[in-house]
Amino acid sequence: MLGAIAGDVIGSVHEHSGTKTKNFLLFVEASQFTDDTVLTVAVAERLLRGGSYVDWYHEYFHAYPEAGYGSSFIHWAEHRCREPYYSWGNGAAMRVSPIGIACNTLEEVLAQAxxxxxxxxxHPEGIRGAQATAAAVFLARSGYTKADIKTYIEQEFGYCLSERLDDIREHYCFDVSCQGSVPQSIIAFLEADGFEDAVRNAISLGGDADTMACIAGGIAEVFFGGVPDEIASQTLAVLDERLHGVVCEFQERFADRLTRGCT
Known part of the structure; x- marks a missing residue:
């Protein structure tokens, strides 16, 4: 989960900028958490305390109303709607990483996602994006190889993960759909040689940078053995007391599934 949040914070200044390079500073003065972090923490708190996803999403939206949500989500949350709005956007995938950590079986992961x-x-694409992302996190923290993860995601969800980042980068544009950003984010992880590299890969595609780095970072954290200490500390420093507290509680509760807790 901390890996997803780090990806969001690092990617926050690259959204809409069309960054097509891996050569950039990880943290700058303007780096901040966005709706990706807020809703990831909302999912984590729901897993810690139970209750309704709807209620937790509403609560976190009203606590952080300026975090940069999509217009449909804003209308849904402002009016405390309880019916879905058939979205295929990558908002379903950006918030799901805690499920891949907290759940005990792949079947439970898919159900909770x-x-x-x-x-x-x-929308089927929204559900598919969330399930694929959560499944990748679960498999990554369960000792599966990158080849295993790639094969499972391709076979179960129909995403093509064989295209190379260098080829994707040439033509890739900003895309907030699950089907147009989740596979590319998973490929960013698959081609990475470490956590930082996964985040840089995702941002370098020039798309929805914070969300794609959030997705790639959530998988990379558990596969590569945690978030590097310097990145973790700078990420946590951006969070307010409430977000920081839930992140630390979650990391500590599930420390046996991660290589480091939260300090």
Whole structure:
């Protein structure tokens, strides 16, 4: 989960900038958390305390109303709607990484990923993006190889993960759909040689940078054995007391599934 948040914070200044390079400073003065972090923490708190995904999303939106949500989510949350709005956007995938850590079986991961998505993103593509991302996190923290993860995601979700980043980067544009950003984010992880490299890969595609780095970072954290200390500390420093507290509680609760806790 901390890896997803780090990806969001690092990517926050690259959204809409069309960054097509891996050569950039990880943290700058303007680096901040966005809706990706807020809703990831909302999912984490739901897993810690139970309750309804709808209620937790509403609560976190009203606590952080200026975090940069999509217009459909804003309308849904402002009016405390309880019916979904058939979205295929990558908002379903950006928030799901805690499920891949907290759940005990792949079947439970898929069920919880669906539940977390379909209260807003009940379009098949929205659900598919959430389930694929959560499954990748679960497999990555369960000792599976990159080849295993690639094969499973391709076979179960129909995403093509064989294209190379260098080829994608040439033609890739900003795309907020699950089908147009989740596969590319997973490829960013698959081609990476470490956590930082996964985040840089995702941002370098020039798309929805914070969300794609959030997705790639959530997988990379558990596969590569955690978030490097310097990146972790700079990420946590950006968070306010509430977000920081939930992140630390979650990291500590599931420390046996991570290589480091939260200090």
């Amino acid at each position: 669906r539940a977390s998505a379909e209260v807003t993103h009940n």
